[in-house]
Each structure stands twice: as structure tokens, then as C-alpha cells.
Amino acid sequence: MTTTLFTEGWTFHRGDAEPGAPVRLPHDAMIGEPRSPESGTDNHGGFFSGGIYVYRKQWAVPQNALRQTYALTFEGVYGKTRVLVNGREVARNDSPYRGFGVPLEGVTPGGTALIEVEVDNRDVPNSRWYTGSGIYRPVWLESAGAVRIARDGVSLVSRSITAGPARTDATVDVAVQIDGPVPAGAKVVVEFAFDGQPVARRKADVDAGIAPLDISVSGAQLWSAEHPHLYDVRVSLVVNDETVDERDLRTGLRTVEVDARRGLRVNGETVLLRGTAVHHDNGPLGAATFSAAEWRRARLLKEAGYNAIRSAHNPLSRAFLDACDELGLYVMDELTDVWFARKTPHDGAPQFRDEWREDAAAMIAEDRNRPSVIMYSIGNEIAEAASAPGVELAQEIHAFFAELDPTRPTTIAVNPLLAMMAARAKPSKNGDDSPPERTSATSTAANMVTAKLGRMMVLASTLPAADKATRDIFASVDIAGYNYGYASYARARKRYPDRVIVGTESMHGDLPAIWKRVTSVPGVIGDFSWTGWDYLGEVGLGYWTYGTEAGGIAKPYPGVLAGCGAFDITGAPGATVLLAQAVWGITGVPGIAVRPVDRAGQRPNKTPWLSTDAVTSWSWRGLEGVADVEVYSAAEKVELLLNGRSLGRRTAGPKKGFVARFRVPYEPGELVAVAYTNGIETGRSSLRSAAETRLRLRAETAVLHGPDDLAYVWVELADEDGIVDAATDDRVTVSIDGPGTIAALGSATPSTLESFVASTRTTFRGRALAIVRGADASGQIVVRVSSERHGDAELILSATGSADAPAPSIATAP
Incomplete structure (x- = not known):
């Protein structure tokens, strides 16, 4: 199978607008929409508007289209989606975080085909945070012969690792699924290489479309967060001594075990998770999933001392998982924020029962060969989990995960206060076995109670009623995930000595008390703070206001940020990073x-x-x-x-x-x-303190490799030593000459009327951030910035015109 990016040559249309605007994917349509108090997404989505959009592309059909099969793989589209080829519908998808395939059939070899993607995201809010709209993740074109290795058809499991006095050996179970009519004598060849050198090779016959084998790797280099060693794996399908299909993967050799006595062990070594949660948006870029942006977030979090990421509250992108594999970050990948009870008026609750299996299977297929993914979360703050139907569904979901991937434990992120509120809700009026009505028992409601009553969520976890509301759901998974429940860890372990506990969500300021429990209570394996990176939407959950300004955790327009990240949306670390580093020593x-x-x-x-x-900062001019x-x-x-x-x-x-x-x-x-x-x-x-300040530019990377690479350029009001004055702000305007474009311009201000897609921005605490996207051409990119009161500045980047970088650029903190 040959896989190539299918991201250029599209046009983007708002509704039926003609002509469309040229666009290269990934693309977030929502980030450019107007914001207003009447937008529909309200506080949840940062007051952005939803809409209906169309993406079109003319595809030049290859001459060999009769001998090869072609398909598109969409990594993610946000909104109700229809895909049409030459006016004929070929696929639908309403699950925004699930990748899906689209066969390209009935096209004329050597001709052209019109591919249209219709995205309807008018029904908002459909989430508790900013979602974006449109084709926000990459698209791939796949071509394969009649007989081929199935998409996601390779499974690699480190069955055993044996550490001897001189070397470590590993045994890997491999299963390869073949699609199409398999000729007699077909074989699968699996080869492992490390640092470019072959280390193992095995061959197996294909039987009933499956080729199982085990392969031994001598002198194995094991994967962990501290030592993220990766192997290149090539899987070949061979018929009559001819290779008819190949698949290349990168994977790590490691084992994961967990129990109440020894906690979490990776490769037999005890691990404590210094974790944090991340949403899927990339700040000024909106929801657009650029590999360079995902790598930057992962890199900065890793450098700050975090060793684990919890996806919140949906599966991570391929690019973020790639970064976690390569850099060494443990991952708790999460399925969903919603089961069958709504949290927002237009969320996915009504179709959850029908679609969760497909969503879970897609997540497992993406994750199963990734060493970074060490556990699955089957849901976040699911209020109905306190009911009998919810517990029954949790058991069903856990069993599904265990059947498809028995190598990773499951958890569920439970807020004890929310569970207690839900358990006390009135019975359903529907006359059936549906869960109690919980219009008030939602994640948002629990947050509001805590905001008004201080430590309510933490203290509620210690109550007998909270234990009663959570014990059955915790018994349904391998690891009990507590949101804001650290005060009950010791008591829970005494009552349930076989329970393994992880803090799935916590407040940054509670880390000293939490880490004391993580390091002293057996069976507690770590903690994930909320959040590692600030995000759009859920406006005002974290940021402070002053005096007569509106307070609370649901702040009014023109608020745009949650304001609770250890890093702000531009990538600048805050005081909570300093606290975490001190606590972790x-x-x-x-x-x-x-x-x-x-x-x-x-x-x-x-x-x-x-x-x-x-x-x-100690600069307040x-x-x-x-x-x-x-x-x-x-x-x-x-x-x-x-x-x-x-x-x-x-x-x-x-x-x-x-x-x-x-x-x-x-x-x-x-x-x-x-x-x-x-x-x-x-x-x-x-x-x-800064001396005399003027406008200065600082790029995290100087070279852009192709049209999907990004350069982060800091626009700062700083002195000649680079010290930024936190009390000085100015309006700046950015322009570009050369083979590049401005992908976004933003700052960390939590409340603003300014747009991330405009060329002018007001700095916040002396800084703004311009994100430059590369192009197909090579040459110099000149970034010019002017300000109203601090002069002008210019910076030159280089563009190679091709995606030939060995790895995404390494970012450094400001």
C-alpha cells in the first residue's frame, strides 16, 4: 500500500459561497468565524460560531485505477460529514475524532474526479470546549493492489522481555491481516531494524487471511519515557517471491503491568505518572492539527518534567502520538466525554450507544502498536456511571477493550462529587430502564458547585455517599480514575485493597498534597493535572479577574480562553510549572x-x-x-x-x-x-527588569521544511538582552514576503475582541506569537512586523520547499 498526503489543491466554501478560497489542509473553519455573545457555542466554545462548509478538490485519477484500488483516509472532520465523488455520496461520518476511510470507486482512469466534503457544524454547542469545524486533521490517499495488507492490519505485542546479566532479549508476537483474494503460497516477512541496522527477520505463511508469527530480538533496546528507543519494522506481503505490498511502522519494545501491590511497572520497573491533560486545539491555530504544533506541545511538556499525557476528552491525533513515541511520554488515551446523557444541547449522546464500538475500535487500531499508549480511559465524568445502566455499559465497554487489546489496562475518570449528585437525581419519567434525569448533574454543574464552595469536590470524595456512588463503576475497570478525589485515596485503599488508583484530573495547586499520597499510598500510580496547555473555550474556568470585573468559572464575552494551563496558548510556561518541578524534585x-x-x-x-x-517577570515599567x-x-x-x-x-x-x-x-x-x-x-x-524596550523578533526555528512545517516567531517588546517588559503592550502588524504564509497571530490574553486570523494583534504582557507556515517553494521568508510605539523589526527564515526534515523542529521555551 502506498500512502501519500492528500492535503493540497482544495477549495473551501462557506455554505454555497462561490468561488471558494484555496486552502491546504488541515484547516479549521471555526477559528475564522465571527465571535459574539449570540454565537451559539456560548462560553463552551469561546463564543465562536458554527456553520456549514464545503471542501472541493479535483483529483487526477491515475491510469492504473483499474488495477489498483484507491481510498481516502480522513484522520478527523469536525461536523456531520458527507463525502461525495462526482456528485455521488460514498461516505458519511458524524464522529468528529474518529478517522474513517472512503473508497474511491467508479472513477475513470486517466480522468478527473470531483471530491466534495460537506461539513455541517451548525448545531452548537456540541461540546464543553472549543471544537473547531471542518477537515481539521490531515487526509491521506491510499493505493493498493487486489491483495494487500489491511489498513491497521499489523499487530505487534511485546510478549516477554528477559533481562540477563549481559543483554536483554524480547519476544514480539506479530499478527498480519491480509485483505483480498490471497494466492496459494503467499507469505508475510517481518523485519526489525534499530538505528538502520537489521536485528531480526521472520517469515510466515498466510492462512485464512492471517499471518501469525513471533520474532525474537536479541540485545533489545527497551522503550520507556526515560529511554524512548524505537525500532523500524517492515512488513512485506510476498507472492511467488515478489513483494506485492509493504507496510512500515515504528514501535517500541516494552511491557506494561499494574497491580495494587506494586503499582504501575514498565519493563518491570515502577513508574509514577507525572501527568497532565491536553485538549486537542493548538491555540492560535484553532483545532488544525499540524504535526509541528503537536510535536512542539509534547516537547515543551516533556522538557518541563511531565512524563505522561491524558487526552482530554477524545483520542489524540496521530501526530501527537508520534511525538509521544519519539520523545518518551506515557499516554492515557481517552475515548469520550459523553455516553448516553447529554452535557451540552447538541453533543453526541443520542448516537453513543450505536457508535461507541466503532469509535473504540478505531482508537485501539491507532494505538495498539504505540509504546507510548499505556492505558485507555473509557470516559470522562460520566454522570450515568452512578446508575445501574451506566455500570452495565461500563462493563461492556471494558470487555470490548480487553478483547481487542488485552495488553493495556482500562480506567474511567470519575468525579466523586458528580457521581454523588447523579446518584441522588430523580428517577426517569420515561417509564423504562433509562438512567435518572440529570439536567443538573453534569461536569459543568459540579465545577460550578466547587467554584462557589471552594474545596467541595475534594472533600466530597471522602463521604460514604461518594464511595457508594463510585464503587461499582470502579469495579468495572482495571484502574480507578479519580477526578479531584485525592483526599480519599488512603481510605479507598483500606476499603478496597485490590484497587489501583490514578488521579485522572486535579488542580495544579493541589499537587503538593497529591504527590505526598502518590509517593506514600500503595497502589496509587500518579496524577494528571488540569491542564498542561491552555485551550480555547470553557471560558474563564481558570483565569482570574479583578475588582468589579465578572468572576466565576463561566466568564462572559469576549472571553476566549479557559486560562488554566501550565503553559499558556502561546507556549509560555507559568508559575504552576515551577510548582510541579519543585514538588517532583x-x-x-x-x-x-x-x-x-x-x-x-x-x-x-x-x-x-x-x-x-x-x-x-520582574519588569513592570x-x-x-x-x-x-x-x-x-x-x-x-x-x-x-x-x-x-x-x-x-x-x-x-x-x-x-x-x-x-x-x-x-x-x-x-x-x-x-x-x-x-x-x-x-x-x-x-x-x-x-528590562532596560529600554523596542520591538524584537525571535524565532524558535530558522528553517521550514515544506508546506506543512511551522515556525513560531515571538513578537516581543524587549530590551537588547531579550528581557520582556510585562507592563508594556502595543499593537503589532505582521506581514510575510517569500514562500510562506501567516498561519495565525495571537497572544495569551484571556479576553479579547481580536481575531487569530487577522494580521494585527495587541501584545499581552509584552508578547505576541506569529506562526508562519511553509510552502512548496524554497527560498527566504522575510517576516516583517511593525508596531505603533516600539518601532519595526524584521526576521529572515529559510524554506527548503520539501518535507525532508529528519524530525519536527525542536522548540524551546521563551
Whole structure:
């Protein structure tokens, strides 16, 4: 089978609009739509509008179309989708995160065929977050002969790993499924290579369309988050000594085990998950799934110290999984946020019973050869899981996963407060066995209760009623997943000694208390914070407002962000990253963050999902007053110095939640934090104020490889040393000359009337981010930026015109 990208040469139409605009996929139609309080998506979707869209492409049909079969694979389309070839419907799909195949039949060899994709995403909100619209993930063209290796037809399972004194050997079970009429004598050949060198080869006969075999790899290099070794695997279908089809994969050799006594073990070694959740959007790019953007997110999270990702609340993209395999990140891949009870007016609940098997099978087929995926979540905060029909369905879904992939455990992310609320809901009025009516028992309702009553979700998990509402659903899966329930871990383990526990969702500020339990309560295998990367929609869940500004966790228009990421949507890390690093003990260097000096004296309207509004800056031009400084450290004591003067030492480490707080008069200069344990310095760090600032550009990567690569260009109001002033903002306008385009322009401001697809933007805390997309041509790309008050700047990128990079560009934090 030959697979090539099928992403160029499309036109995009809003409704019946003609002519269409040229577009190269992936493409998010929603990010360019107008925003308003009446948009329909409301707070859930960032006040963007839905719509109906058409994508068209003229396909030049190859001359060999009679001998070869052709098909398209769509990795993801958001909206109710119809695919037509020459006006004839050939496929439908309403599951936005499921890839699907489309046969290209009845076309004329050597002619052209009109491919149309109609996407209807008018019925909003259909999710609790920003979804995007249209063909937001890549499309592939597949060609194969009459007999071929089936799509997703290769299964690789590390059956055993034997570690000896001199080397480690692995045995891999391989099963290859063949489609089409298999000739007598057909064989499958499987070859493993490492770093370009062949290491193992086996051959097997095809029997009834299946070729099973096992292959031994001597001196195996095992995959883990710390050592993500990968093997290249080539699977060949051979008929009469002729190779008629091939499939190339990359996989890692590793085993996963979990039990209540020894916890999670990868390759026999105990692993604690330092995890975080991510949504599927890419900030200023919207939902468009670019490989470079997915790799950048994964890379930055890995560099920050996270070793695990929870997809929230849908299967991760192929590109993100590729990055996790290559970089070394454990993955909890999640099936869905909704079962058969609605959470928003137009979500997928009505069709869930009919479609969950197809969705689950597609996710398993994508994940089963990936070493990064170590467990499956069958749902998130499913209120009906507290009912008998919900428990029955959970058992059915778990059994389905276990049958298709017995090598990975299952979990379900349960919010004990929500489960307790759902269990107390009134019986259904439908006169059947449907679950209780729960118009108020939803994830959003539980969040609102917590926002009003503080620690309600955490405390609720300790109640007998919460245990009663969750015990049956937890017994239906391999691992009990707690959302905001860490206070009950020790009690749950005593009551249920065989229960394995993972924190599927938690607030950043609770990490000190959570990690104490992770490292002391047997059977607790880790934690996933909410969230690792900020996202569009669910507006105001995390960000703080001040004074008379609207508070709460559902903030009004023109809010656009959730505001609760460890990294903001541009990729800048926040204070919660510093807290996590201190709690995990992965650095001896103290981290400094400062509460916004321009908000000093104003009453903050806080939310539980953001533990602090502090930012990593000591540059607040033109301001004076008291500054609240937070120093994050695992050390016993922290000393703070301002312009060489000691401001005293404070206790840090576990006794103070890993943070020492100082209140100091703000003055420009240098702020230094020094960490001490047993009176000995263990590390120091500093922040400095900016001198004279002007507009400056800084690119994370200087070379673009082809039309699907991205360069992230920071637009900063900084001094000559690159120090950005957090109190200075300006309007900037970006233009491009050369073989590239502006894919997006944005900032981390949580509330704005500005568009991510416009060429002008106001900086936030001194920064904006321009994302440049490459092209088919090579040459220089000149990025020019002008500002209203800080001058102009220019930066030159190089474009190779081809996707020949060995791996997506490595990003570094700002």
C-alpha cells in the first residue's frame, strides 16, 4: 500500500459561497468565524460560531485505477460529514475524532474526479470546549493492489522481555491481516531494524487471511519515557517471491503491568505518572492539527518534567502520538466525554450507544502498536456511571477493550462529587430502564458547585455517599480514575485493597498534597493535572479577574480562553510549572514568579483551577507599590535578594507547600532567589527588569521544511538582552514576503475582541506569537512586523520547499 498526503489543491466554501478560497489542509473553519455573545457555542466554545462548509478538490485519477484500488483516509472532520465523488455520496461520518476511510470507486482512469466534503457544524454547542469545524486533521490517499495488507492490519505485542546479566532479549508476537483474494503460497516477512541496522527477520505463511508469527530480538533496546528507543519494522506481503505490498511502522519494545501491590511497572520497573491533560486545539491555530504544533506541545511538556499525557476528552491525533513515541511520554488515551446523557444541547449522546464500538475500535487500531499508549480511559465524568445502566455499559465497554487489546489496562475518570449528585437525581419519567434525569448533574454543574464552595469536590470524595456512588463503576475497570478525589485515596485503599488508583484530573495547586499520597499510598500510580496547555473555550474556568470585573468559572464575552494551563496558548510556561518541578524534585534551582504588579491592591476574583496569577517577570515599567513574590523550591529555606540587598529567608519545601512568599516594594533591577538545605546553597535563579524596550523578533526555528512545517516567531517588546517588559503592550502588524504564509497571530490574553486570523494583534504582557507556515517553494521568508510605539523589526527564515526534515523542529521555551 502506498500512502501519500492528500492535503493540497482544495477549495473551501462557506455554505454555497462561490468561488471558494484555496486552502491546504488541515484547516479549521471555526477559528475564522465571527465571535459574539449570540454565537451559539456560548462560553463552551469561546463564543465562536458554527456553520456549514464545503471542501472541493479535483483529483487526477491515475491510469492504473483499474488495477489498483484507491481510498481516502480522513484522520478527523469536525461536523456531520458527507463525502461525495462526482456528485455521488460514498461516505458519511458524524464522529468528529474518529478517522474513517472512503473508497474511491467508479472513477475513470486517466480522468478527473470531483471530491466534495460537506461539513455541517451548525448545531452548537456540541461540546464543553472549543471544537473547531471542518477537515481539521490531515487526509491521506491510499493505493493498493487486489491483495494487500489491511489498513491497521499489523499487530505487534511485546510478549516477554528477559533481562540477563549481559543483554536483554524480547519476544514480539506479530499478527498480519491480509485483505483480498490471497494466492496459494503467499507469505508475510517481518523485519526489525534499530538505528538502520537489521536485528531480526521472520517469515510466515498466510492462512485464512492471517499471518501469525513471533520474532525474537536479541540485545533489545527497551522503550520507556526515560529511554524512548524505537525500532523500524517492515512488513512485506510476498507472492511467488515478489513483494506485492509493504507496510512500515515504528514501535517500541516494552511491557506494561499494574497491580495494587506494586503499582504501575514498565519493563518491570515502577513508574509514577507525572501527568497532565491536553485538549486537542493548538491555540492560535484553532483545532488544525499540524504535526509541528503537536510535536512542539509534547516537547515543551516533556522538557518541563511531565512524563505522561491524558487526552482530554477524545483520542489524540496521530501526530501527537508520534511525538509521544519519539520523545518518551506515557499516554492515557481517552475515548469520550459523553455516553448516553447529554452535557451540552447538541453533543453526541443520542448516537453513543450505536457508535461507541466503532469509535473504540478505531482508537485501539491507532494505538495498539504505540509504546507510548499505556492505558485507555473509557470516559470522562460520566454522570450515568452512578446508575445501574451506566455500570452495565461500563462493563461492556471494558470487555470490548480487553478483547481487542488485552495488553493495556482500562480506567474511567470519575468525579466523586458528580457521581454523588447523579446518584441522588430523580428517577426517569420515561417509564423504562433509562438512567435518572440529570439536567443538573453534569461536569459543568459540579465545577460550578466547587467554584462557589471552594474545596467541595475534594472533600466530597471522602463521604460514604461518594464511595457508594463510585464503587461499582470502579469495579468495572482495571484502574480507578479519580477526578479531584485525592483526599480519599488512603481510605479507598483500606476499603478496597485490590484497587489501583490514578488521579485522572486535579488542580495544579493541589499537587503538593497529591504527590505526598502518590509517593506514600500503595497502589496509587500518579496524577494528571488540569491542564498542561491552555485551550480555547470553557471560558474563564481558570483565569482570574479583578475588582468589579465578572468572576466565576463561566466568564462572559469576549472571553476566549479557559486560562488554566501550565503553559499558556502561546507556549509560555507559568508559575504552576515551577510548582510541579519543585514538588517532583527534578531541579535544585528555585523558580521565581511575581503576582502582576499592575493589579496590586485590586481584589482578585479567583477560581480553584488556577492556584496563582503570578508570572515569571520582574519588569513592570512605570509601576510602583508592593509586589508579591513567590519562590518555588524543594529546599528547606529560600533567601530573596533585590539589587544585592537581602530581603530575608523564608521556609519553603514540603512544610510550606514548596513555595515561599515575600511582599516587597517593587523597584527595577535584579531579583535573586537562593535555595538552602542544611544551610548549604543548593541553587539560585534570577529575574531582571528590562532596560529600554523596542520591538524584537525571535524565532524558535530558522528553517521550514515544506508546506506543512511551522515556525513560531515571538513578537516581543524587549530590551537588547531579550528581557520582556510585562507592563508594556502595543499593537503589532505582521506581514510575510517569500514562500510562506501567516498561519495565525495571537497572544495569551484571556479576553479579547481580536481575531487569530487577522494580521494585527495587541501584545499581552509584552508578547505576541506569529506562526508562519511553509510552502512548496524554497527560498527566504522575510517576516516583517511593525508596531505603533516600539518601532519595526524584521526576521529572515529559510524554506527548503520539501518535507525532508529528519524530525519536527525542536522548540524551546521563551
